[in-house]
Amino acid sequence: MNPAWTELEESSTQTKSTSKNKLDRPDLVSRIFKMKIKSLIDDLTVRCVFGKVKAYLYSVEWQKRGLPHVHILLWMKNTVNTELVSKIISAEIPDKNKEPKLFKIVTKCLIHGPCKGFDESLVCCQTKSLGGKNCCGKGFPKPCRDNLLFGNNGYPLYRRRGIGEGGNSFEKKVKGNIVNVDNSWVMSYNPYLCLKYNAHINVECSNSIKAIAYVTKYVNKGCDRILYSKTKEDDEVINEVRNYQDARYVNANEATWKIFKFPIHKSFPTVTTLDLHLEGENEIFFKEDENAASLQRKTAKDTQLTAFFKLCKENEFAATLLYHEIPNHFLYDKANSKWLERKSRTAAALGRIRAVTNKTVELLYLRMLLTHIKGPSSYEDLRTVDGITHDTYREAVKAMGLLNDEETWLKIIMEIITHTNNRDQLRTTYASMLVFSDLEDQRNIWEETKDLFASDYLSLRGLTEYNDEIYRDALDDIQEKVYNCGGSNIEQYGLPPSRNGQKLTNIVRREKSYYKAKLAEEVKEKIMLMNEKQRC
Secondary structure, three states: OOOOOHHHHHHHHHOOOOOOOHHHOHHHHHHHHHHHHHHHHHHHHOOOOOOOEEEEEEEEEEOOOOOEEEEEEEEEOOOOOHHHHHHHOEOOOOOOOOOHHHHHHHHHHOEOOOOOOOOOOOHHHHOOOOOOOOOOOOOOOOOOEOOOEEEEOOEEEOOEOOHHHOOOOEEEEEOOEEEEEOHHHEOOEOHHHHHHHOOOOOOOOOOOOHHHHHHHHHHHOOOOEEEEEOOOOOOOOOOOOOOEEEEEOOOHHHHHHHHOOOOOEEEEOEEEEEOOOOOOOOOOOOOOOOOHHHHHHHHHOOOHHHHHHHHHHHOOOHHHOOHHHHHHOEEEEOOOOEEEEOOOOOOOEEEEEOOOOOOOHHHHHHHHHHOOOOOOOOHHHHOEEOOEEOOOHHHHHHHOOOOOOHHHHHHHHHHHHHHOOOHHHHHHHHHHHHHHOOOOOOHHHHHHHHHHHHHHHHHHOOOOOOOHHHHHHHHHHHHHHHHHOOOOOHHHHOOOOOOOOOOOOHHHHHHHOOOHHHHHHHHHHHHHOOOHHHHO
């Protein structure tokens, strides 16, 4: 948001506001900024000023006393290369004689500081993220270079020519001193967007997953908060507990934006969450006093999954699609529990089958089958492989060859052993394999490798031969690590049962790790080393 926008000036004049400050009209600020966002998104996605966009998301934010600003993230359809980025993004001061308007906008809206060495009282110099106090947290000044280079923590190093190498500069007053500002202080921008919107529009090319977290954190972090205290009267008793109050802070611009019900976050394409449940185990929501007839109607209604089965029977095109591909071509009518063909092909949507944990084994393999079998007409159809109907979804997955074989996992375990002698680390890795692998039965693997998993317990007990107690020690530890990974009882994975069926605390584990026979021998040895007074 640029408070110097002509639209804001003209709107304030037309409304004949009594205030001389045009920013005293947060309703106008919100409406104008909303229209600017819509125009900018159209430029990026419809007019494709950067190229074809296949997805985008944005979040609007307000600082406590500031104007609104928006963070926009684009996924490009075509591969981004050095040549394309150089055409789209610039990080240099324009020529004042050739591009006077762009020069004015860039020097006013897209110059950082200067801070380091000139004005270190700025907020960016108070961060410790890049080396401590008096070091710019944004990494300015940037190094000057003649060409663009990728690979700097997900962000490229843009071309910033020095003053003697074709780069431009200008003079700026900083704390009463005239400073010569060069390209090392310029934020990356797109010339077309700067000229059209006359605002601070920082454009970056990012190939890091952190960009998504950066944009979405404004949705999840919650509202701004303040601490305030009430001034006590002369005869008032001070309540130290209630002295300070924690409250939400909503400024006028944010308040009007929410009153107008403008979107704070938006993404494209739409993501449709798809139902996933076993046969006859779908969720039904009802009120406490609901009658039996209403419950019967709700029970008889199709879910997204059962409606998908019916659609595959009736529609030849749907029978060629996977479950998660359906929302891109069909729209779910919740009132009638039916999938309807989309009238507009431009309204793309992504399907996402609900995530399930590995504790619900059959549901996990049902999800796997839905991501591999096109156009199933029933639950039984999903379990049918090569004309054979299997009793469980796991058997069907195994028949399709989607489960890893036993030799692969044995090879992995042996490779881990060759790289580490730490048996605790080995058991930790094995617990992760149990929880997240798709091997049908781990019993054979355990029988072949159990000596390797329990070798440290053998030496800890001071024994030379393995016995059931040593194996139980290893199983107890594996069971605890499986719990930590989010798994359930190890018997579910085909292993022998451990001695503890419930999760142990670290204190209990430490107490259970003591071996009285070995400790007694250590005590006897230590006593022999004591002098006569110590023994008393």
